[in-house]
Amino acid sequence: KAYITKVNGSGPFRKRILEMGFVRGEEVRSILNAPLKDPIKYEIMEYEVSLRRSEAVMVEISVLESDAHVRTDDDGMLTEEELSQNGYHPAYSHNGNNNGFHNPEKNIRVAMIGNPNAGKTSIFNLASGAHEHVGNYSGVTVNSKEGTLTHNGYTFTLTDLPGTYSLSAYTPEELFVRKHILEERPDVIINVVSASALERNLYLTTELIDLEVPVVIALNMYDELEQSGRTFDHRTFSELINTPMVPTVGKRGEGVPQLLEEVIAVYRQKEYKYVQIPYGRVPEKSIGIMMRELAETTAALWKIPLRYISIKLLEGDKEVERQIRQLPEQEKIMARRDKERTYMEKLLREDPESAFTNARYGFIAGGLKETLSEKTQFADSTKLIDTLVTHKYLGFPLFFVFLWVMFEATFRLGGYPMAAIDWMVEQLGNLVRGNMAEGPLKDLVVDGIIGGVGGVIVFLPNIVILYLFIAFMEDSGYMARAAFIMDKVMHRIGLHGKSFIPLIMGFGCNVPAIMATRTIESRSSRMITMFIVPFMSCSARLPVYILFVSAFFPSSGSLILLGLYAFGILIAALTARLFRDTLFKEDETPFVMELPPYRMPTLKSVTTHMWDRSRQYLQKMGGPILIGSIIIWFLGYFP
Known part of the structure; x- marks a missing residue:
């Protein structure tokens, strides 16, 4: 371990790591290296973050804590x-409309703001009854989502904003969140804070305090803080910042009714007191x-x-x-x-x-x-798992074994219900064929509509299994580790590990994968990633692959399927390198990414994510394929 004495450099990267807690006097520990020796995982402020070696050298450290405290000419506070x-007042009141935020109606517009991985979307889903994607890695929410609910006679319009570490203009998400607060002017803001990483999460809270907006803090994942043996006197801290704090457990809905009651109480206040930092x-x-x-x-x-x-x-x-x-x-x-x-x-x-x-x-x-009671050791289970999945020799084999199991299950297990659905579609066609009069309408229904829709539905089991594995990777926290171990490989093609997350998501569907690239800070890296995502074999291409693999390689289908996906990845890598050397010549993008603790995904979360994505597949593919089938039937029937 060592203590930070100074952060060198300038620009967005320096701003980001300062906001993530790399400040003078803070203790930092080096935990482990990625399998290819780069990047490195560090522990700071009770959470883990990865930095490349080329970026870590910008942070000056000392093994002596006394060296981290630099004498300045700032001799304390003003009188x-x-x-x-x-114009400074420790705490002061605003009367009336509070700069336009207060609204006397019983319709409350609430914006939900918080760090990535704080569980903001979980609370949003439980409160509003929505089914937005929840993942244990940064960048799950790439635009705002809206939901409504009624509680105690009040109608809430909830807006789930992208996860952000601060209100600076470092990423499109941060700028989007700040503009939403200043331009949309919500009545109350719910600041979702991870109770297991309070110091880092409350940095965003201090910026909201400076902005003088009505805030209610949701201390989410409070069960993790209690399980660690720590205690937090949130009532005393709440008085310190004049902001109500409510312990919640978003995944189980605990504390959400009390949170809504606090929102109503803040909304009804005619006088707000703000603390100035x-x-x-x-x-x-x-x-x-x-x-x-x-x-x-x-x-x-x-x-x-x-x-x-x-x-x-x-x-x-x-x-x-x-x-x-x-x-x-x-x-x-x-x-x-x-x-x-x-x-x-x-x-x-x-x-x-x-x-x-x-x-x-x-x-x-x-x-x-x-x-807050003294901090304890970082979650032992997370460290134990990381020693395996990010191991020098085991990291990559385990990752590729996981991918092989994913494709093997998609191909093998999906084959059984696939055959059953195929039989049912065939029987339905035979039933209609035997009960309709001969003519173009019969051929249209049997060959055009039933054949077209059946061609989509028959592959649904394969799609469901693929999304099940992707949902598990995202919700457990393993997706972030995949980006961590792949960073050096991605760096060689001009990108970084964070680009790997949209590429993996591209195996499910290219559309949300391209949307997920918005979390990449560098415009050039963002554009390159967007261009190569279509090379990832999405679920819409899986039926075509399975059709040909089953016909020509029945005995080694899963390996051939894995090879097809690998070939797409190879072409994507070559294209990325070409674009980096020609169209997007820019300095390399810094790799700063939080590595969240491992969490066991809930059955409800995984199945909801799996079904929602599968349903989107049916909706997006069913329409075009049905229309295409009818057009092909028409061209074949009428010469």
Whole structure:
């Protein structure tokens, strides 16, 4: 283990790892290497994350904890009088409509926000009765989903937003979430927090506090915190941040009714009290100066707190800068901002971005120190499983064995119900043939409609089995490990391990796989992945493969089927390398990905995901194939 002293570099990558907890003074442990020695898995703030060696060297560390604390010229907090002059108040109230968020009607618009893997979509599904995909890896929700429910006389319109670590503009998802809050202006925000990784998850909460929006915190997966032997005084912490916190277990629905009651209580409040995060003497002074500067401009007319705008300007947020540059006073504002950034860097001996991030984590750590019992060892089961599935020699064989079992089950087990369905379709055709008068209508029904629909339904068992395995990989957390061990291989074709997740999803259906590429930060890597996803043999092609394999290679069908899929992967790899060398010449994409703890998928979650995807297959393929069958029948019947 070691302690972080400094994070070098600049740009989005540095911003991301700062937000994920790589801040000065934080303890970090190296856990294990991927089978090809790159990337490396680290433990920080009680969760695991993977970094490439080329990126890990940007983080300076020391084995001595004392070296991680750098002396600055920030000699504490401003006095109470100075704070008041700068517009800072530890806790203050807003009366009336709360910047447009309050609505006296009994229709509550709720936005659900949280980190990836926090269980946000599980709560959304249970509360709204929807069946959105739940997965144990980042990037499951790639756009917003909406659902409605009625509780205690109130109608809730729930919006499930993409998982995000912060409200910066680092990824399309983060920008989308921030725009939704500021433009759609939900009445209440449910901030879903993983109770097993509080320090990291509450970083997003501090940004919501700066944004001054009505928030209710769902302490999800609270059972995991209790099973670890830890205790959390959430009532005391709730008082510290003036925000209600409700323990929940999303997968079982525990605490969801109480969560909805808290949402109603917050919604009905006519006066909201917000806590302001104390950033220290130097940052607070610069924030106050920027607030006074903005108050004299048209930015004061925006329905956004001036304190939030000031902080984002000092942090160097590109999206806020873009909006400020559209104002007539932009030169004056940006000149003052640059002057304050220089002032902060000189006195703090670190850039403002790091200063604000450190202060947020410092505020969180201070609150948790008084309310959360000492941390225990990371889940032993996760470490034990990872020593096998990411082992130097066993990692790849186990992965390919899993793929072989998946295709073997798809081909062999799917063959039995496939034969039964084929027989039933044939009997239905014979029944209709024997009871209808001769003519074009009979031929249309038997050969066109029954033959066309039967050609889709007969392969449904194979599709169901394929989706069953993919759902298990996603929900258990193994999908993230597959990306981890495949990173170096993907790196050689100009991509990274995170691109591997959409490619695996492409085996089920290319459409959601292409949508999943939105979680890839680099535009060039995102575009390349989108272009090569169609080379992944999706479920729609599986019936064609099975037809030919059964006809020509009946004794070695599963191996031939695996070979067809492997050939598609090979072509995809060659295409990706070609595109990286020609059309998308850009610096390599950093590989920063959370490795969630393994969780046993629930039968309901896996079967729901399996059936929903299979139903989509029938809907998407049934229509075109039916129409195509009728057209082919028409061309064959009428010469």
